[in-house]
Amino acid sequence: MSRALHQFGRSALGWLLPAVLLAGWEGASRAGLIPANVLPAPSAVGEAFWKLLWSGELIENIRISTLRALSGFVIGGAIGFSLGLANGLSALSRELTDTTLQMIRNIPHLALIPLVILWFGIDEQAKLFLVALGVFFPIYVNTLLGIQGVDPQLVEMGRIYGMSRTELFLRVILPGALPSIFVGLRYALGIMWLTLIVAETISASSGLGYMAMQAREFLLIDVVVLSILIYALLGKLADSLARFLERISLQWHPAFQTV
Amino acid sequence: MTAATITARQSFTVPIALTYTSRPKGELAFSFRNVAKQFGGKAVLQGINLDVHEGQFVAVIGKSGCGKSTLLRLLAGLDKPTSGELVHGSGTHDHKRTRIMFQEPRLLPWARVARNVEVGLTGIEKGDVARKKGLEILAEVGLDDRGGEWPSVLSGGQRQRVALARALVGHPSILALDEPLGALDALTRIEMQQLLERIWLAKKFTAVLVTHDVTEAVALADRVVVIDSGRIALDLDIPVERPRRHASPELAFFERQILDRLYNR
C-alpha cells in the first residue's frame, strides 16, 4: 500500500512542473501579460474544448484523423515489415531491393507533397500515401537490422536441435529481432502523426489539421491551440501504447525486468 | 630426463596396471577414416583416424587453432569433411542423436529456463511429455526450482548447466562438448566436472570433450587425444579407476606425459 502510494507520488512528481506552468500561464493571461490574440488562457482553451465536444465536431475530427493515421500506418507498416523480413531472411531479395530502397529513403517524404497533390488531389489517398510512405522506412530499416542482428550462434543452435525453418523463425529469429522492431515501431508512430498533421494542414476538408486551419481563418486561436494539444495527446497515447506492448513482449530483456 | 623421474614413472605404472579393470569395449560409436578438412585451401585437419566406442569418454586437447572445434563440428554434422569419411555406429544412425555443447551456453534469452531445455526435444517430444522430461533433467543438473526463470538472471555456471540439460534431454548417444567449462571459474569448473562425470556414468552416452585444460582431461576421460598441426599426435588411454581424485599422483603422471607431448619435451 505504502509502496503503491510512493509510486503514485513519484509519477505525480512528473506532473508538478506542467501544473505550475499551466497555473502561471492562466495567471499571466488574466493579468493581461499575454494578449488573448497571441495565446489564449488555458481556461479559454478548455471552453473551446467543451463547446467542440458538445457539438460533436471534435470527436468526428479526431475519429477521422485517427482513422487516417492508423490506415496509413497499417499499410506502410505491413509493407515495411514484410520487406524487412524478406530482405533479412533472403540474400537474393536483399540484393534485389535494398539499394533501391535505401536510395528512396534519402528523399524526405514530405518533399513529395506537391507531387502527391498533383497525383491524388486532396483526397484521402493523398494522406494515406504520405503516412504510409513515412511509416514504411523506420519499420523496414529496423526490421531488417533486427533480423541481421540476431545472434548467428543462436540460429546455429536452433539448426543443431533440428528446428524447421518455421520454428527457427518463430522461436529464434523473430524474438531476436523484436527489440529492434519496437524501436522502429515507436519511431514510425511519431512520423505517422507528424506526417498526418502536415498533410491535413496543407490539404484536407476534415480532420484535426483541417479544424486548426479553419479556426485560423476565423481567428479562433483557442481552437488552434486546442488542436495542437490534442495532436500532442494522441502522439503521447500512441507512444504509451507502444511502450506497453514493448514491456509485455520483451519481459525477458534485462532492460525491462523490474524486480 | 633424470633418473628420479624415471623411477617415479615406474613406481606409478605398476600399481595402476594392477588395479585398473579396463571396461569392455562396446560397439563402435563413430569412426573418422582418414578425414581431412580444408578451409579455402588451408588444411586444418589431415589424416585423422579415430575409432571411438560406445560409452567411451574421450578428451581432445591441442593448442589454440589446431582444429579441435573443427573436429567436433564434423562429428556433429555441422560441416562435411573435405576428404575421407565419418562413419557412425549402428546405434547412431543420424546426427540427431549427436548433440553439441559450446563454450557459450547459447540459451534463448526470450525463453524461460524450462522452455530452453525443451528446445532439446524439438522433433522428439511435445507438450506435457516434453515439459515433464524437461523438468526431470533440470532436477538432475540441480536446477529443479529454476525452470521459471529467465536465463539472464542465472549465473554462468547455472546457464551452462541449463545448456547441458538441453543437450541431454533428448538422450543423445554422442555428446560433443566444445570447451563447455572454459568460461567458468576454477571452483565452479570442478563442480561442473563432477556433475558431468556423474551424468555420463548414469546415462552411458559417448562423450567427446574438447578442452584446454590437461588436468580436466585426465580427470574425466578414458582416453586423451592430442591434436597438433591438424594431426593426431598422441592417443593415450587413462587407465585410472573412478571415482578419481583431483590432482592425484596417477593423474599427474598422465598429465605430465600429455604436457611433454604438447611442448615437445
Ligand SMILES: Nc1ncnc2c1ncn2[C@@H]1O[C@H](COP(=O)(O)OP(=O)(O)OP(=O)(O)O)[C@@H](O)[C@H]1O
Ligand atoms: N569456417 C571457417 N572458415 C575458415 N577458416 C576456419 C573456419 N573454421 C575454422 N577455421 C580455421 O581453422 C583453424 C582451426 O580452427 P578451430 O576452431 O577448429 O580451432 P580450435 O582448435 O578449436 O581452437 P580454439 O582452441 O582456439 O578454440 C583455425 O586456423 C581457423 O582459423
Ligand SMILES: [Mg+2]
Ligand atoms: Mg575451438
